[in-house]
Structures are given as C-alpha cells and as structure tokens.
Amino acid sequence: MKIKEIVVVEGKDDTIAIQRAVNADTIETNGSAVNRETIEKIKLAQKIRGVIVFTDPDMPGERIRKIIAQHVQNCKHAFITKNKARPKNGKGIGVEHASDTDIREALKDAQIMEVEAEEQITKEDLMNAGLIGGDRAKPRREKLGEKLKIGYTNGKQLYKRLLMFQITKEQFYHALEEVLQEEME
Known part of the structure; x- marks a missing residue:
C-alpha cells in the first residue's frame, strides 16, 4: 500500500513501523517540542503532497497534533486506540507498537480536522x-x-x-x- 501524503510521526521507531506497514515517507517531530524548522517542513510537505499526522494516543501525541493543526491547514489526521498501541509486554504506548494491519487501517481512515465547524452536537x-x-x-x-x-x-x-x-x-x-x-x- 503506497501513501501519497507524507506521514508526520513522533520519532524513528514510528517511522520504522510506518514503513514496515506501508510505502510512505515520514517527517519526525522528535518529541513534543515541535520546533519552527519542523513546522516549516510540514507546511512544505502539505503544499506539495499533503500530510497525515499520526501521533501516539497519549498527552504528548495530542500536544503535537494540536501544534501542527494550529500552524498547518487541512492536514489529515490518523488515530489509533491505546489498546492497539500497546506492546505485548504492556510497557509504554505508541504507534511503533501497532500491528501493520492497524497502521494501514488508521492511515486509510485519516480525516481532515476542520477547525471552524458549526456546532451540531451539544x-x-x-x-x-x-x-x-x-x-x-x-x-x-x-x-x-x-x-x-x-x-x-x-x-x-x-x-x-x-x-x-x-x-x-x-x-x-x-x-x-x-x-x-x-x-x-
């Protein structure tokens, strides 16, 4: 499965897991302190090929997702559940622990987050x-x-x-x- 967009992940282990599951290029944020240079890379990637943000289902992952969404418009977002992101030994949580099937499914289901939406659900x-x-x-x-x-x-x-x-x-x-x-x- 080839992914047209560039997948934004947190680190090297995530890149390895993504590339094991699909044919895709990645940008690594190197943790939750997303710097200006990384944001500029993501903006360029979004302009040229599109971006899918795929971070861990934890607080730092959500923080990264929010920072990127604030600075880069119309990114797609892929999500994985905590259960699917846990290793067999149960220690830690992250995209790098997900199965190839779960990674492919999450990327296939990636959606654009609309920041300005009408209130529909109260x-x-x-x-x-x-x-x-x-x-x-x-x-x-x-x-x-x-x-x-x-x-x-x-x-x-x-x-x-x-x-x-x-x-x-x-x-x-x-x-x-x-x-x-x-x-x-």
Missing part, C-alpha cells in the same frame, strides 16, 4: 449519552472514538473533536447506538 448530548461523568463514561468515549475514527479523548476533548471533524448528530447517535448495544452483549 455538551448536553454528551452528558445525556453518559460520555461525561459516571463510571461508564471513559470506556464509552473510548469505543465511540474508535467507531467514529477520531481517537480517544477525555470529555472536554471529545466535544471539540466532534466539532472539528464535523460529526453530525446522525453519525454521533448511530455510533453511540452501536456502543450501547455492545455494552448489553
């Missing part, structure tokens, strides 16, 4: 769905993020990400219905 919708507060909220958000292919978030981030990806109420409730159905099984 915070009240999230509360009513049991996605904020309560002992089932975290696993529900995890499953919902997986179904909508927007990655895992805390409650506050979920609201912002739903807006950024312009998830409609119909898409939201369809995915939520699947999550709730799986809970009953």
